[in-house]
């Protein structure tokens with residue numbers, strides 16, 4: 001147990017409010033996890049997966065399948081601090097509302113206390129949180145996604161600070177009432193952040209980022225505020241290590257909006273001989289300056305919460321091997337004949353008969369998906385065959401390049417390099433992509449998603465851009481170079497122009513060479529592009545015409561973007577940094593020249 005009085009008092013307060021039947025302090029042991037999994041098998045939440053040792057299949061409530069951005073709030077004292085991209089409510093008003101909802105919300109359930117570390121325990125880049133939840137599903141997922149248990153309490157000590165994360169599925173049980181397999185509250189969902197207090201209150205959902213509060217809520221929304229105050233960066237970025245045939249290595253961080261192939265890139269298998277890529281993380285990067293002036297990054301997470309559909313031996317063999325055991329699968333389909341899970345595109349041919357994510361009998365050709373498009377696996381990072389040897393290094397790894405990008409069928413070339421940190425910040429600030437199933441709402445609509453942080457920035461995005469610019473002015477800083485990539489370019493007749501996946505290593509190779517000072521580039525109106533011979537395309541089946549299109553700058557199309565970027569910038573009002581306006585004006589001028 002702990003002597004941290006702040007924690008002890010908070011647990012007592014929450015217990016008095018939520019009235020659970022029991023309180024369980026999680027020690028993080030295997031035995032504890034086994035007991036919770038057995039409990040969930042007994043109550044119908046989990047079904048063991050015979051083909052994958054230590055793994056379980058789980059189906060959510062049909063109305064609790066994704067992050068709920070319209071129910072997500074940043075409750076800063078001042079409305080202006082939440083900015084135009086967040087829902088805001090006055091903190092006292094929200095607390096009163098939430099007190100009403102949390103009152104008695106854990107009746108008939110156990111309150112689990114999960115001390116967790118985001119990042120290697122004891123790392124100076126890491127931070128501690130404690131999640132109080134009435135969901136055993138959350139406990140076993142948090143055990144994979146973060147470092148939990150007794151050793152975190154030891155690190156916290158009697159006086160350590162922690163981010164307080166309160167979660168309830170919002171489904172109290174009356175005496176004798178039997179539970180459902182996926183308890184949640186269909187009528188009330190609130191994912192609420194109080195940035196000044198470093199606290200999170202989540203009610204009514206048991207799914208993913210709504211309930212595993214270490215992930216988006218802490219590591220991005222609250223941590224972005226901590227980073228602003230502390231002069232560091234908390235970003236929605238994968239981290240990978242790239243080694244050339246001579247054994248030289250760089251680390252790259254990359255921000256893409258949800259479901260843009262981030263996990264695939266994080267675990268990619270290079271197609272070019274002699275090059276090696278290794279994974280540090282697939283979703284979040286925390287970066288702090290070291291005394292050598294470089295930004296060092298850790299992955300605050302310890303597992304992957306990846307989108308299953310589309311993951312295959314072709315698209316991401318390393319993810320497939322990662323989830324071979326000790327994994328949790330939520331909202332995929334189940335193949336009774338094989339005793340295994342299945343999802344769309346996992347195999348070229350679908351099995352003849354499945355139980356769908358809705359629990360219905362499923363056969364090919366019904367027109368319905370067997371797995372929900374946002375179905376997920378939760379898997380330990382250490383099981384990834386290409387996990388980087390430094391992934392647990394408490395010092396983090398030095399970042400040489402930062403990539404932005406998104407799904408853009410037109411206009412945006414395969415890759416280009418920013419002219420400066422300020423220009424790179426501008427590129428990130430206007431980043432755009434088509435929406436996918438990772439967020440509730442319409443799919444396939446292009447939206448501006450600055451630095452891929454639109455749903456994750458815990459404060460005014462105008463101030464966030466200013467913070468990026470300020471980072472660039474840190475005395476003595478040796479900043480990473482910034483690049484913009486687009487794997488999703490299509491031809492006029494709708495063909496993919498670039499094969500993607502492992503072939504993206506060719507682009508990474510050019511980025512490596514740019515960082516080393518050897519890559520050839522030509523300056524254009526939008527930034528540095530590879531010269532026609534700079535990209536290694538040996539053995540690649542991409543026609544010269546397609547390559548030329550991938551590496552071309554269509555000035556008319558870019559000029560047509562300018563009003564859309566101006567409109568996007570207008571949302572940030574007076575807080576939009578002048579440096580970004582200057583970059584936009586300069587871009588327009590260069591395009592018109």
Ligand code: OXD
Nearest residue numbers: 209257258259283438
């Ligand atoms: C995620 C997301 O789940 O970005 O990682 O939506």
Ligand code: MN
Nearest residue numbers: 236257258283
């Ligand atoms: Mn993400």
